[in-house]
Amino acid sequence: MNLQDSAIVQQFQQHCSLTEEEKVLLLELEQNPLKVNAGDIIWQENSKVDQFCTISQGWAYSFRNLGDGSRQILKVYLPGDIIGMRDFAFSNRLAGVAMIEEGIVSHFSHEHLLKIFRHSTALTAGLFAIACRQQAVLTERLIYLARRTAQQRLAHFLYEMYLRLGRIGAADEGRFRLPLSQEQLGDILGLSAVHVSRTFTAFREDGLVLRDRHRVTLPDPEALAQLAEFDGGYLNDAVPALFFDREWQSHMLAGPTARSDEQMPGKSKAASAD
Amino acid sequence: MNLQDSAIVQQFQQHCSLTEEEKVLLLELEQNPLKVNAGDIIWQENSKVDQFCTISQGWAYSFRNLGDGSRQILKVYLPGDIIGMRDFAFSNRLAGVAMIEEGIVSHFSHEHLLKIFRHSTALTAGLFAIACRQQAVLTERLIYLARRTAQQRLAHFLYEMYLRLGRIGAADEGRFRLPLSQEQLGDILGLSAVHVSRTFTAFREDGLVLRDRHRVTLPDPEALAQLAEFDGGYLNDAVPALFFDREWQSHMLAGPTARSDEQMPGKSKAASAD
DNA sequence: CGATTATTTGAGTGCCTTCAATACTAGTGG
DNA sequence: CCACTAGTATTGAAGGCACTCAAATAATCG
Structure with missing residues (x-):
C-alpha cells in the first residue's frame, strides 16, 4: 500500500507532521488486515483486552448493553479511526465493538x-x-444527550457525521450515505426507534433533512447546525502549531535528566509533512 | 514537599511504576502552586489554550454554558487530577473550569x-x-445521562464520588463531604435543581441517602450501587501488569533503530495483559 | 412471491420540567 | 441578640416531551 493511501496515516497527518520512518511505524499497525462482515462482533464487552485495531474500510460502533435490555451506542468509527484505545488502561473491555x-x-x-x-x-x-479529540467528541455527545431535545440530538448527530464524512471524502454537497437503522440511531441518541422516526418526519416536513433509506440529504446544512446549536470548535479548531513543529524536539535534547539518548534516529527535520 | 506526599505522584503510581527521576519530573508540574478561592474561574470557555494545571487541594469542575442559559458540568476534579488535558490538541478551550x-x-x-x-x-x-480512565468515566456518565432515571443518575454520581473520594482518603464508612449545591448537582446530572431536591427526598424516605447540607451519608452503599446499575469496571478494573513492568523498556532499548524486524523482542507473552 | 424486518402513525401514560410560593440557612450589621 | 437579606432547599400544580403498546404500511431477502 502506498504510504499516502493509508487512512490512518491521513488521520495522523491531520494532527502532526510525520517522517517517512514514522509513516512506516504507523503502517505496521495495519500489518494484519482482516475482512469482516456486517454485524460481526470485533470483540465483546468484558472480554479480555489483548489488542486494539484500526479500521480501514467500513463503519463500526462500540456499544454497551444495559440492564433493562436496552443498549447505548458510544461511538461510531469510520475508516482511519483507531478502535479500542480507551481499553489501553484496562484488563477487561468496557464496551463491545461491532x-x-x-x-x-x-x-x-x-x-x-x-x-x-x-x-x-x-x-x-x-x-x-x-485521543483528546475523541474525548472532545464524546464530551459534545454527553452535552446534547443530557440537555437537548430529540430534534437537536438527531440534528447534531447528522451534522457531525456530515462533517466527519466530508473530511474523509465521503460526503458531498450535503448528501451522504448513513448505513444506520432507526433502531441504531435510537441507540446512539438515547431515543426510542419510534421517536427517531417521528423526528425524521418532522425534519422532512420542515425540509431540513431528506432521507431515502440510507441516503441522507441536508438541503441546508447550516440551518441544521443552528437548530442543533452545533459548536464546531471540537471538530474544526486548529491543532496547535507545536504539533507540526519538529524544532522543540532538538531543543528538548538539550534538556536535563535525559534518559534515552536518542530516540528519533538521526531524524530531526520534517520530511514530507504537508 | 516529600516525593510521596504529592497527590499527582500518587495518582500516577496507581497507573504505573515510577523511578525517582520520574517522580521529580512529575513534581516539576507543581512548581507554581497558586492559591485560589471558591468560585474562582481557572479559565474561561473559548480562551486560548496556553497551559494546563494540576489540582493539589480543593474541588474544581469543568463546564459549558449552553445557548438556553443552562449549563452542563462535565467533570468534577479532585486533588491529584490533571485539569485540561483534553485541550492539549486544541487552540481554544472547549470548556471553562471553576x-x-x-x-x-x-x-x-x-x-x-x-x-x-x-x-x-x-x-x-x-x-x-x-487519560483513558478519564474517558471511561466520561463514557459512563454519557450512558447514565442518556438512559437512566433521575434516581439512577443521582445514585450513580453519589456512588462514584464515594469511590473516588475513598481512593484519596476523603470518604469513610459511607460518609463524605460533598460541597455541591443542588443547582450544581442538577448541572452535573442534566436535571433541574427542583428535581434533584425531590430525588434526595425520595432517597431519604427510602433510607438510601441521608444528607445534611454538605455532609452525605450512605447507610448502604451497595444498595445505592445496585439501584444505579453501577458497573465498577471503569473504576476498579486492574491496570494491565504491563504498566508496572519496566522490562519492556530495556528490551526496547536493545533496538532503538530497529523497525519491523523484531517487534516484541523476547517476551512477547508476559507483557500482554495478565 | 411470501416471510421477515424496518418504518410509520396513533393513543395513552409517565417522568421531568417550569412556574410559583414557602421555608430554611448563613452571613451582615444594627 | 435579633432583624434583614440573599442564597438554598422544599413542596405543589400544570404541562410537555418522549416513552410504551399496538397496528398498519413499506422495504428487503431468500
Missing part, C-alpha cells in the same frame, strides 16, 4: 503502541492529540 | 507535557492510562 457494514480491520497489540511511545515523540503527541 | 471551593492549583505548559513524552516512556504510558 461492524455496521462489511469492512477491513487490522489488529495490533499493546506492545505496538508502546513501541510508538518509545520510538517517536511526534507520533506520541499525535496519538495523544487524537 | 473552583468549587478554595484550593491550590499549579499551572504547567505544553512543553512540560512534551518533556514527559520525551524523557520517560513509563510516564507517557501512565499519562495515557490516566
